[in-house]
Amino acid sequence: MADDNSAAQNQHEEAVAQSAWTLKNVFDEPTPSPEQVDLAINALAEQEADEHPPTANLPEFHPPSPGFIVTSEATGITYVVGEFIGEGSFGAVFEAADEWQNKLAVKVLKPAGTFEEMHVAAYAEVQRLLHLRHPNVTYVYDAFVYRETFYIVTERCYRPLSVLLYQDWVDPSQWLTPLARCLLQAVQYLHSSNFVHQDIHFGNVFISFVRSEMAVEGQAVTFKLGDLGITKLAGEIDVQNTRLNPSMFAPEALDPHQFGPLDHRMDLYHCGLLFLQLLAGRELSFTHQEILDGAPRKLAELLPEPYRTAISKALRRHVGSRTQTAMELWRDLNPQPLDQAQLEPGANV
Structure with a gap:
């Protein structure tokens, strides 16, 4: 038993010692240029798509196992890795917890390129x-x-939003407004910071419980936008450097000359698609030709109000005619003007 404890302690000390690149380096090191980031991410994407990627320069992958303990050099916080959750575009995700008893997730980036490319990404x-x-x-x-x-x-x-699909107990009309309020606030914030998410779908929007420090039950529910892995500055996206899920193409990604430039309004199209699918209670798939023909918008026009006007407007093919901001989409979903009574102290806004 003593030998086991000693081995575990040695492994833990090694983990601390080898945590050389840390959060503080984000502030200490010069920021990679957009060109460096694009080159690194595109190189990783190409190698990931290759059936026989080169392995000579790839670092060996050491995924954690349940119970693995590691301490961050930047924060001094120790983490215990839990069960495997799933995989994203470039990484595997595991449950984790820290000494503060926070419920966390650890994204472990899989080596799909050289160490330098992985570092930049x-x-x-x-x-x-x-x-x-x-x-x-x-x-x-x-x-x-x-x-x-x-x-x-x-x-x-807690879970990605996709768990709400195909559930008999889910009333989409009860979920859509709270979801839209949270998601569109996040999108508005990204856009005001001049970023475009590019990848808003059911797997990247999450249900989250707000922890109560006193009550065991009755946690509040909120929604969060995640996976900013391919988020770009608004001025950096174009057809050549934009990686999209094939089922998530906006019309301008297929034909920018006809429908307009790729910019923040692509996120609003994706929000419209997400809201449409939530109300339909299932994931919807459209061919490229159906997208070019405006099939998502035509389907949205079958919805009752206020969803019909709000969502069909967000799904217009021409970006100049589409909903222009996340706030505009929120107002279209909630056409009643703001009541002065909502601003009174103690009002339930």
């Missing part, structure tokens, strides 16, 4: 998460490297 994602702090955006706690593997520690949400 991880650095860029952490920079975005640190810069885009908002109550309705998943919160980043920490970031570090252990054994040439990048760890990004964020808050852990």
Whole structure:
């Protein structure tokens, strides 16, 4: 037993010692240029898509196992890794907890390129998460490297929004307004910071419980936008450097000459698609030709008001005729003017 404890302690000390790249480096190091970030992310994407990617320069992947303990050099916080949750575009996600008993998630970036490429991509994602702090955006706690593997520690949400689909007990009309209020606030904040998410869908919007420090039950529910891995500055996106889920193409991504430039309004199209699917109670799939023909908008026009006008407007093909801001979409969903009584002290807004 003593040998086991000694081995565990040695492993823990090694984890602390090898956490060389940490959250503080995000502030200490020069920010990679947009060109460096694009080159790194595109290189990773190409190698990930290759059936036989080169392995000579790839660092060995050391995924954590349940019970693994590691301490961040930046914050001095110790984390215990839990069960595997799932995989994203560039990383595996695990449950985790810290000494404060926070429920966390650890995103472990899989080596799909050289260490330098992974460093730039991880650095860029952490920079975005640190810069885009908002109550309705998943919160980043920490970031570090252990054994040439990048760890990004964020808050852990309950489930992705997709769990609401195909559920008989879910009344979409009861969920849509609270969801829209949270999601559109996050989107408005990203856009006001000159960022475009590019990838808003059921897997990247999360149900989250607000912890009560006193009550065991009765936690409040909120919604958060996550996975900022491919978020870009608004001026940096174009057809060549924009990686989209094939089922999520906006018309301008297929034909920018006819429908307009790729910019923040693509996020509003994706929000419209998400709201349409929530009201339909299932995931919807459209071919490229159906998208070009405006099939999502035509389907939205079958909805009752106020959903019909709000969502069909967000799904217009031409970006100049589409909903222009997240606030505009929120107002279209809630056409009643703001009541002065809502601003009174103690009012339930």
